[in-house]
Amino acid sequence: MSTSLDLTGLPEQAEQEIRRLIGNIEKPFLTVEELWEKIDQAWDEQGCNNIKLDWERIALFYNHPVWLLNGLFSEQDTISLNYRYAILDWISANRQNITSVVDYGGGFGTVARIIAEKEKDLLIHIYEPYPHAFALERLKKYQNIRFVNILTNSYNCLISLDVLEHVPDPLKILGEMINSVNVGGYLIIANHFHPVIQCHLPCTFHLRYTFNYFARLMGLQFLGSCQGSHAFVYRKVSDHPVNWLLVRQAEKISKIAFPLLSRVHPRYQKLKAKFY
Secondary structure, eight states: OOEEOOOTTOOHHHHHHHHHHHOSOSSOEEOHHHHHHHHHHHHHHTTOOSSSOOHHHHHHHHTSTHHHHHHHHHTTSHHHHHHHHHHHHHHHHTGGGOSEEEEETOTTOHHHHHHHHHOTTSEEEEEOSSOOHHHHHHTTTOTTEEEESSOOSOEEEEEEESOGGGSSOHHHHHHHHHHTEEEEEEEEEEOOOSOSSTTSOGGGTTHHHHHHHHHHHTTEEEEEEOTTSSOEEEEEOOOSOOOHHHHHHHHHHHHHHHHHHHHHHHHHHHHHHHHO
């Protein structure tokens, strides 16, 4: 399905960046597959490699205008928007337990703005060390949203949408996320440990089958899916320090088991669908 991108209101330089990527047409349409192609094109232009990681090149990639295009697509694509409104619905339904939210890696601010429109007295932080100038400009009118480059340890709810597959040590980042949430607080996490774009690092793919095990090992309780979205909800139930020796040992086993699980899991899913 194609999404029509509305470029109204973009600063001139930002609009030029987008049009360079998608062509100078009056009403651009884009499918998610075409967006992925543009992201891969930017990855290749910077000479990045998802096995031999060169962080200078990868830093240039994550500052590429394609991420502005990605942000615009996410807030205008029907499926992406429905996911984000489903997360808002979940937060609103649990509002009595939530006074502060951090969107981890939510650089364009779409989720934060959607939440802020309804929950006007909710404190919302966006953890994004290098936000785009356009995102900063759009958030000026929201008094309850702030970009931060340091996490506190006092949030009631953390949102992480499609972040962990981009980092070389996702369990370390998950640990940082968990540390930022109070005991009893929630983590709403969506992962995509699949090779749909080159910046999804293969070293993370083993977590496709074992992520919930590690979440439990690190003090989280799995509560189920966030209905209507691609995310899952976890609750922090322990404040004990993470046993990193155990986590790293389990990580090695997870990586070794991944090829076998990749073959077995599809068959299991077919059997499950047939008999249950």
